[in-house]
Amino acid sequence: MSSGGGVDSEGAERIDAPLLRTAFILVLGTFMATLDATIVTVGIDTLATEFDASVTEIQWVSTAYLLAVVTAVPTSGWLADRFGGRRTWICAVVAFLIGSVLCALAWSVTSLVVFRVLQGLGGGLLPPTGQALLARAAGPRRIGRLISVVAVVPMLSPVLGPLVGGSILGVADWPWLFYVNLPIGLGAVLLARRYVPAQPSSAAGARFDLRGAALLSPGLAVLVFGLTELGHGQVVPVPVAWAAVLTGLGMLLGFVWHGLRTSRSPLIDPRLFTRPPFGAAALALAVLGASVFGATFLLPLYLQAGRGLSAWEAGLLLAPQGVGAAAGSLLVNRTIDRLAARTLVVLGIGLIAFGTFPFTQLASTPADGLIAVSLLVRGIGIAMISAPVMNIVYSRMDRDHLPRASSALNLLNTVGGSVGTAVLAVILEGRLAARGPEIPQAFADTFWWVLGFCLLAAAGATRLPGRDRTATGRA
Numbered sequence: 001m002s003s004g005g006g007v008d009s010e011g012a013e014r015i016d017a018p019l020l021r022t023a024f025i026l027v028l029g030t031f032m033a034t035l036d037a038t039i040v041t042v043g044i045d046t047l048a049t050e051f052d053a054s055v056t057e058i059q060w061v062s063t064a065y066l067l068a069v070v071t072a073v074p075t076s077g078w079l080a081d082r083f084g085g086r087r088t089w090i091c092a093v094v095a096f097l098i099g100s101v102l103c104a105l106a107w108s109v110t111s112l113v114v115f116r117v118l119q120g121l122g123g124g125l126l127p128p129t130g131q132a133l134l135a136r137a138a139g140p141r142r143i144g145r146l147i148s149v150v151a152v153v154p155m156l157s158p159v160l161g162p163l164v165g166g167s168i169l170g171v172a173d174w175p176w177l178f179y180v181n182l183p184i185g186l187g188a189v190l191l192a193r194r195y196v197p198a199q200p201s202s203a204a205g206a207r208f209d210l211r212g213a214a215l216l217s218p219g220l221a222v223l224v225f226g227l228t229e230l231g232h233g234q235v236v237p238v239p240v241a242w243a244a245v246l247t248g249l250g251m252l253l254g255f256v257w258h259g260l261r262t263s264r265s266p267l268i269d270p271r272l273f274t275r276p277p278f279g280a281a282a283l284a285l286a287v288l289g290a291s292v293f294g295a296t297f298l299l300p301l302y303l304q305a306g307r308g309l310s311a312w313e314a315g316l317l318l319a320p321q322g323v324g325a326a327a328g329s330l331l332v333n334r335t336i337d338r339l340a341a342r343t344l345v346v347l348g349i350g351l352i353a354f355g356t357f358p359f360t361q362l363a364s365t366p367a368d369g370l371i372a373v374s375l376l377v378r379g380i381g382i383a384m385i386s387a388p389v390m391n392i393v394y395s396r397m398d399r400d401h402l403p404r405a406s407s408a409l410n411l412l413n414t415v416g417g418s419v420g421t422a423v424l425a426v427i428l429e430g431r432l433a434a435r436g437p438e439i440p441q442a443f444a445d446t447f448w449w450v451l452g453f454c455l456l457a458a459a460g461a462t463r464l465p466g467r468d469r470t471a472t473g474r475a
Contacts (some may be wrong), residue, residue: 015142022137022196026130027150028188029093030156033123034180036100037065040246042114043169043177050174053109063228064113066418068120070224071217073414074267076128077407078208085133085199090192090241092129095122097185104175128410132403135394136199144336144391149388152329162300162315179211188196213266215255220415223248227422270407277341277396278405281389283460284345286412288385290353290420291453295359295378297421298428302362302443320372324379330389331380341388342464348384349461351377360451362444378430385415385457392465424449 041062042045048058071225079088099119106112131147138146168176226244229236236244259266303314332344355378358366366374393405427449431442 015138015146016197019138019142019146021147023150024291025132025188025191025196026089027153028184028191029089029096029126029130030150030262031153032093032184032188033096033126033156034153035161035164036119036123036178036181038061038157039168039177042162043174046169046174047112050114051109057109060109061116063225063348064280065116065120065123066228066472067221067224068117069124070220070414070418072121072124073128073411074216074220074407075213076410077132077404078267079125080129080132080199080407083130083202085129086192086196087135087198088125088128090189091198092122093185093189093192094124095119096126097122097189098256100178100181100185104178108394124414128406130405131390131394131410132406133196133199135406137197140395143202143394144387145306145333147387147390147394151390152325152383156325158321160315162318163312165313166312206212207264209262209264212255212258212262215251215258216267219251219255221246221248221296222251224415224418224422227419227426228280230422230426242279258472268404268411270315270403271457272408275393277463277465278408279464280460281393282412284349284385284389284457284464285409286416287420287457287460288349289413289416289418290383290423291356292455293417293448294384294420294424294453295356295447296421298424298443298446299359299375301428302359302440305440306362306443315369317371318375320373321379321382324376324381325383326379328380328383329387332384336388336391340465341392341451341463344384344388345461345464348388349454349458350382351384353381353451353458356447356451356454359447360444362447363438363441365440385461388466420453 002332022260044058044061047053047061051058074086079243096119099115099117099122102115103112106115110217134146134150137145164180165177168180194280222244224245226241226248227242230238231246255267256270259268259270273282299318300314303309303317309317328348335344355376358374390409393409424446428442428446431445432439435442
């Protein structure tokens with residue numbers, strides 16, 4: 001079957017220059033969005049000073065972006081089906097760039113938060129839409145090796161963010177935290193219009209699942225907001241935060257009920273998660289998101305609050321995780337077509353758990369060298385999970401279903417990361433209150449939960465197929 005746009009047939013296994021060029025262009029969008037989120041986090045203190053805002057007020061600069069991303073991801077599949085993947089991706093980049101310019105021109109905390117929402121809506125569409133485009137261009141025989149390389153980009157962003165953000169603030173004013181997106185985004189748009197194959201819309205007549213959208217996206221946003229407020233927010237009282245959590249869960253249950261009963265195509269089909277290997281893959285990615293992003297949230301906090309390092313110094317100490325992710329991607333690229341997905345994923349989770357254990361011993365103040373080695377091992381393990389999981393799903397999925405499958409996978413990974421981070425923030429706050437001045441011990445207690453997430457992910461990974469039969473099977 002030809003993939004269109006001049007790319008090789010699905011049976012071709014060679015990753016040629018046009019496919020690599022397409023992958024590079026699409027990954028620029030993901031890199032821009034994920035890097036910006038971390039860069040802005042580094043500049044929160046500067047923004048608070050600039051706008052004379054309290055910690056509670058300025059926290060919404062990050063929270064609003066996160067809620068917008070969670071809201072946008074579920075709609076990416078329908079948008080790509082309705083308007084075409086390339087058009088949706090380019091519009092998402094443009095929305096992100098407009099939001100970036102407006103953020104740089106913000107005159108108050110309120111205006112900055114509003115413009116961050118626009119940024120988040122564009123940024124939330126980029127990873128799932130880009131992955132679906134890449135999967136269609138590569139075909140089932142090549143997507144595993146290709147995604148093992150491009151999946152490293154989101155892993156590098158939390159490592160590079162503190163370094164880039166610290167460098168920008170060292171030589172320029174705060175608006176450049178947002179202006180830095182312009183050359184990347186404009187270059188990505190121009191290159192995409194010229195080189196990324198246009199994909200026709202596959203469901204031009206499909207009606208938008210308005211009821212499902214009214215339940216799923218707001219439900220996720222309310223749930224994440226409630227958990228965030230329980231963890232470290234002071235915007236609403238604790239009872240109101242708990243009410244938000246329960247309301248969000250109720251709306252998500254309502255969406256599942258609606259998705260199972262509707263005769264039309266739901267925004268995300270709940271039945272998709274009952275079909276092997278999609279259910280096990282989604283669980284592995286969700287728990288992986290909780291473990292990876294949760295640790296990314298905890299470690300900079302520990303290094304700065306518990307060890308007194310600056311954001312730049314913390315970024316340098318976190319860099320080995322990015323190095324490990326790059327090394328792990330090369331390993332996966334060479335073995336993904338020869339080893340079963342279950343073998344790679346279980347081994348990767350084992351490495352993450354092994355690299356996480358030293359952080360459960362922070363009370364003994366581990367040496368910087370041990371922290372660096374542990375992060376290196378974690379990085380290798382992280383790279384061994386997402387690519388095999390996505391490969392086994394994308395290689396078995398019909399082309400017309402790729403946008404919605406990509407939307408569902410990215411939704412689970414995003415929600416796992418945001419909910420996992422919020423849950424860990426709640427746990428950390430409780431342990432800090434219980435431990436008092438023993439800050440390292442409080443962080444150590446919280447890392448035991450990160451280790452528990454790894455074990456839960458391993459349990460889900462054992463349900464992945466022992467053999468990848470991309471040549472014979474389709475979901």
